[in-house]
Amino acid sequence: MNILLALIPISLVLLAAAVAAFFWAVRKGQFENLDAAALDILADDSKPRPNAPERTDAD
Amino acid sequence: MQDAATCFHCQAALGHAPVEVAVDSETRHFCCRGCAGAAQWIVAEGLDDYYRLRRTEGGKVDEAALDYSAWDRDEVRDAHCRPCPEGRQVTLLTDGMHCAACAWLIQNALAKDPAVAAVNANAITGRVEIRWNPGKTRLSALCARLAGLGYKPYLSVNEDYERAKRRERNSLLLKLGLAALVTTQTMMFSEALYLDTAREMSVATRDFFRWLTFLLCSPVVFYSGSEFIRGMWRELRHRQPGMDTLAASSILLAYFASLYQTLTGGDHIWFDASAMFVFFLLSARILERFARNTARAQVDLLARAQPAFAWRLNGAVREQCPIGQVRTGDVLFLPPGEAVPADGELLSDAVEVDEALLTGESALQTRRRGDTLLAGSTLGAVAGEIRVSHTGQATQLSHILRLVEQAQNARPVQNVWAERLASRFVTVMFLVTAVAFAVWWRIDADRAFSVALAVLVAACPCALSLAVPAAVSSAFDALARLGVLVLKPDALSKLADISDVVFDKTGTLTGGRTTLQSMATFAPCTETEALRLAYGLEAGSKHPLAAAFAGFEGAPAAFDGLSAIPGHGVAGRLDGAEYRIGKADFAAPGQADDGVWLGRNGQALAHFRLHDPIKPDAAADLAWLAARGLRSHLLSGDSSERVRETGEALGIGVWRARATPQDKLDYLKALQAAGGRVLMVGDGINDAPVMAQADVSMAMGSGAWLAQANADILLMNSRLKQIPQVFAVAAHMQHLMRQNLRWAIAYNVVAVAVALSGVVHPGYASLGMAGSSLLVTLNALRIHSVKP
Numbered sequence: 001m002n003i004l005l006a007l008i009p010i011s012l013v014l015l016a017a018a019v020a021a022f023f024w025a026v027r028k029g030q031f032e033n034l035d036a037a038a039l040d041i042l043a044d045d046s047k048p049r050p051n052a053p054e055r056t057d058a059d
Numbered sequence: 060m061q062d063a064a065t066c067f068h069c070q071a072a073l074g075h076a077p078v079e080v081a082v083d084s085e086t087r088h089f090c091c092r093g094c095a096g097a098a099q100w101i102v103a104e105g106l107d108d109y110y111r112l113r114r115t116e117g118g119k120v121d122e123a124a125l126d127y128s129a130w131d132r133d134e135v136r137d138a139h140c141r142p143c144p145e146g147r148q149v150t151l152l153t154d155g156m157h158c159a160a161c162a163w164l165i166q167n168a169l170a171k172d173p174a175v176a177a178v179n180a181n182a183i184t185g186r187v188e189i190r191w192n193p194g195k196t197r198l199s200a201l202c203a204r205l206a207g208l209g210y211k212p213y214l215s216v217n218e219d220y221e222r223a224k225r226r227e228r229n230s231l232l233l234k235l236g237l238a239a240l241v242t243t244q245t246m247m248f249s250e251a252l253y254l255d256t257a258r259e260m261s262v263a264t265r266d267f268f269r270w271l272t273f274l275l276c277s278p279v280v281f282y283s284g285s286e287f288i289r290g291m292w293r294e295l296r297h298r299q300p301g302m303d304t305l306a307a308s309s310i311l312l313a314y315f316a317s318l319y320q321t322l323t324g325g326d327h328i329w330f331d332a333s334a335m336f337v338f339f340l341l342s343a344r345i346l347e348r349f350a351r352n353t354a355r356a357q358v359d360l361l362a363r364a365q366p367a368f369a370w371r372l373n374g375a376v377r378e379q380c381p382i383g384q385v386r387t388g389d390v391l392f393l394p395p396g397e398a399v400p401a402d403g404e405l406l407s408d409a410v411e412v413d414e415a416l417l418t419g420e421s422a423l424q425t426r427r428r429g430d431t432l433l434a435g436s437t438l439g440a441v442a443g444e445i446r447v448s449h450t451g452q453a454t455q456l457s458h459i460l461r462l463v464e465q466a467q468n469a470r471p472v473q474n475v476w477a478e479r480l481a482s483r484f485v486t487v488m489f490l491v492t493a494v495a496f497a498v499w500w501r502i503d504a505d506r507a508f509s510v511a512l513a514v515l516v517a518a519c520p521c522a523l524s525l526a527v528p529a530a531v532s533s534a535f536d537a538l539a540r541l542g543v544l545v546l547k548p549d550a551l552s553k554l555a556d557i558s559d560v561v562f563d564k565t566g567t568l569t570g571g572r573t574t575l576q577s578m579a580t581f582a583p584c585t586e587t588e589a590l591r592l593a594y595g596l597e598a599g600s601k602h603p604l605a606a607a608f609a610g611f612e613g614a615p616a617a618f619d620g621l622s623a624i625p626g627h628g629v630a631g632r633l634d635g636a637e638y639r640i641g642k643a644d645f646a647a648p649g650q651a652d653d654g655v656w657l658g659r660n661g662q663a664l665a666h667f668r669l670h671d672p673i674k675p676d677a678a679a680d681l682a683w684l685a686a687r688g689l690r691s692h693l694l695s696g697d698s699s700e701r702v703r704e705t706g707e708a709l710g711i712g713v714w715r716a717r718a719t720p721q722d723k724l725d726y727l728k729a730l731q732a733a734g735g736r737v738l739m740v741g742d743g744i745n746d747a748p749v750m751a752q753a754d755v756s757m758a759m760g761s762g763a764w765l766a767q768a769n770a771d772i773l774l775m776n777s778r779l780k781q782i783p784q785v786f787a788v789a790a791h792m793q794h795l796m797r798q799n800l801r802w803a804i805a806y807n808v809v810a811v812a813v814a815l816s817g818v819v820h821p822g823y824a825s826l827g828m829a830g831s832s833l834l835v836t837l838n839a840l841r842i843h844s845v846k847p
Contacts, residue, residue: 004264008271015244015275022236026229032179032188039112039163 067110068094069209083107097208106167113160127199127206130214136193138381139214141222145176146192150221151212153205156182161210168208172196186221187212231286231345238283238338242331245275249331262324269321269328276330280314284337286344300485302524309516310336313821316508327509332821336516339829343525343836369400372444389447393438401434402454403445411439476527481520488518488811495815503817510817516824517810522831526799529839534792537842541788543774543781550771553755554789556736560684560782561692563723563741563749567759568693568705568779569671575608576670581663589665592616593657596629596640628655636660671701673708680779681709687786690735694718694726723749740782741770757782791842799835806831 067087089095140147162180174195290303313333370392434454496511595616618631628641639646647663693714706714739753750756758770
């Protein structure tokens with residue numbers, strides 16, 4: 001049962017980290033606009049941009 | 060992809076001389092330089108995916124009004140931009156955002172500026188929130204960029220209100236997030252206790268787990284659950300126990316009883332049950348609240364988009380001052396084309412104003428010295444001065460806003476009914492719980508508390524009180540996304556019984572681009588000459604008729620002193636003669652009163668017959684209504700010829716021409732007397748009594764909707780296609796509402812019976828209770844899948 005003494009604190013730390021991450025995200029406004037983010041994936045960002053420097057695989 | 064006759068950017072119909080610009084190595088046509096500039100910039104910045112992703116047309120780019128330098132002033136910064144770690148934060152309103160692609164474009168366009176740290180554009184609420192470094196980029200530059208893309212920014216008048224809205228939303232999200240994460244963990248620790256069926260766990264380990272769950276459960280109950288605890292407090296103070304009382308007392312009872320059991324080393328704890336209870340209840344509540352808020356945000360939007368500055372006259376000196384500093388008695392200068400900032404008495408001779416926002420009348424109104432100008436109206440081409448009589452909350456506009464808000468807060472009849480039922484149910488359930496406790500105390504004192512708690516939890520009529528509001532608010536939300544605002548909550552329910560649809564005015568069915576059907580000229584005027592004159596006269600006019608002449612190829616006649624006389628026509632001078640175009644008695648007295656006349660010094664030169672085409676989707680939508688067994692009628696004040704044409708083209712059997720408002724009212728009453736339920740579709744102008752007489756009324760119009768508060772439902776982008784959509788959503792809402800009520804009542808009856816028998820643990824009872832609430836809410840959300 002000694003393993004509990006390690007696992008329970010770990011689970012509590014992970015929980016605290018998850019709650020902190022969520023609070024940070026809400027305060028940063030990550031949930032303000034959930035529609036546009038869905039379109040980002042549809043936007044084609046691999047085509048060469050007239051103004052942008054050429055990307056290489058090393059980037 | 061581009062239709063030859065529309066602007067590539069805003070998809071407005073092109074005039075006679077479209078701007079041709081090569082965009083991305085293809086020649087595109089634009090209605091103006093502004094739109095061309097926007098498209099060139101979008102493509103150059105690699106944001107051309109916008110054109111692929113968007114679902115509605117873009118906003119027309121205004122070439123003129125791109126100067127926002129006044130917004131860099133200190134007063135604006137202090138009133139509208141609050142400090143944040145990255146610099147400043149501001150919320151702008153814009154009315155041009157129609158779909159997610161707009162939000163995407165705005166976010167990406169503004170984020171190109173290195174000084175901008177974060178942009179959040181929400182297409183549903185019409186808000187753009189920007190965090191940026193004002194030391195590197197000025198606010199005016201960002202606003203000019205927005206305006207340059209066709210999204211005209213406005214500062215919100217009530218920044219505190221915006222902030223409060225956002226705070227409320229964020230605080231709910233935080234509560235839900237905490238509850239979700241921590242409840243999961245609480246359940247895991249409790250599981251260890253449940254799995255110990257043979258009671259082999261040492262007392263020390265057991266108590267260790269109990270204190271752990273207590274530790275985790277506490278923030279869930281007192282932070283996430285504060286919504287319900289505060290609700291209970293409110294309900295008890297008003298001596299009207301409702302759902303919150305039952306929910307909060309179950310939560311607190313489970314929590315404190317578990318604490319007692321932990322302290323005294325009792326057999327059972329219910330910490331997990333109380334945490335789960337909070338989490339599930341909160342999820343259901345948040346879904347419902349968000350749906351309601353998005354519907355309301357649209358109403359706020361245009362109304363709050365008022366000017367942020369006024370020009371105050373200090374003797375002969377004009378000074379710009381924030382709108383909050385304008386006082387009654389001040390004299391204000393009103394620049395042409397700008398919104399009037401406060402109610403006031405006109406000091407200039409005469410001005411024209413667009414009062415669409417207040418009265419729904421889209422034609423310019425003439426106001427003379429001494430008349431009252433109202434805040435929210437927009438000045439025509441002539442500047443003016445007013446002496447302020449009412450500011451801020453005292454203006455007519457604020458009054459209308461309050462009416463709209465009240466309408467939004469009113470609750471539908473079914474909801475009131477369900478709430479009253481739930482309230483009575485709560486009182487009864489407390490008695491039942493007490494009786495259950497007393498009875499079980501005799502049977503098995505050890506289990507009495509557990510059973511009573513299970514009964515209390517199972518009895519919670521959450522599903523019952525959510526059944527109606529969840530369906531209603533998700534219907535409102537679904538409609539708001541389609542550009543339909545429901546102002547009277549009962550309107551949707553009443554739609555189900557509608558038997559007759561009456562279209563008021565031909566204009567609700569027509570309204571495309573007016574074209575020239577035929578013309579007759581009188582010697583010595585030739586056709587070309589007549590067109591040249593007509594085009595010259597109408598060139599600056601915003602009247603729909605002007606579009607008919609815009610197709611003329613060649614140079615328009617150059618008139619001096621053009622003036623538009625509302626309701627009559629346009630007059631102008633050329634080579635010493637006065638030319639007029641418009642109604643017969645205005646342009647060529649003595650001629651027959653139909654069509655449009657062109658006259659020189661009162662002599663008729665030409666007569667034009669104009670054709671107002673039927674809206675492209677009108678026929679399909681009327682057929683849809685007919686297929687549902689709804690009779691369509693057309694009542695119009697127009698000449699019988701035009702009404703007959705429209706009626707026949709669309710297959711409307713019953714039509715009446717030259718109808719006065721009284722005729723329309725009588726017609727409606729006759730229909731209703733014969734047992735018909737009437738839906739009235741109009742443009743909301745001058746027809747308040749007719750609209751009020753109908754069982755349900757719909758008004759069409761863009762921007763002008765506010766004043767149409769006498770209509771139950773507003774179609775904000777004037778598309779007839781929305782009528783079938785509203786019907787479909789309303790029918791679906793009724794269906795879901797009934798389904799929800801049936802399910803909720805059945806659940807409560809069965810759950811209480813089972814709980815009374817003592818076979819359920821309170822935790823499972825809470826799962827069932829929360830499950831039923833969630834089911835009801837999720838069921839209501841199915842409304843978004845309606846495709847008429």
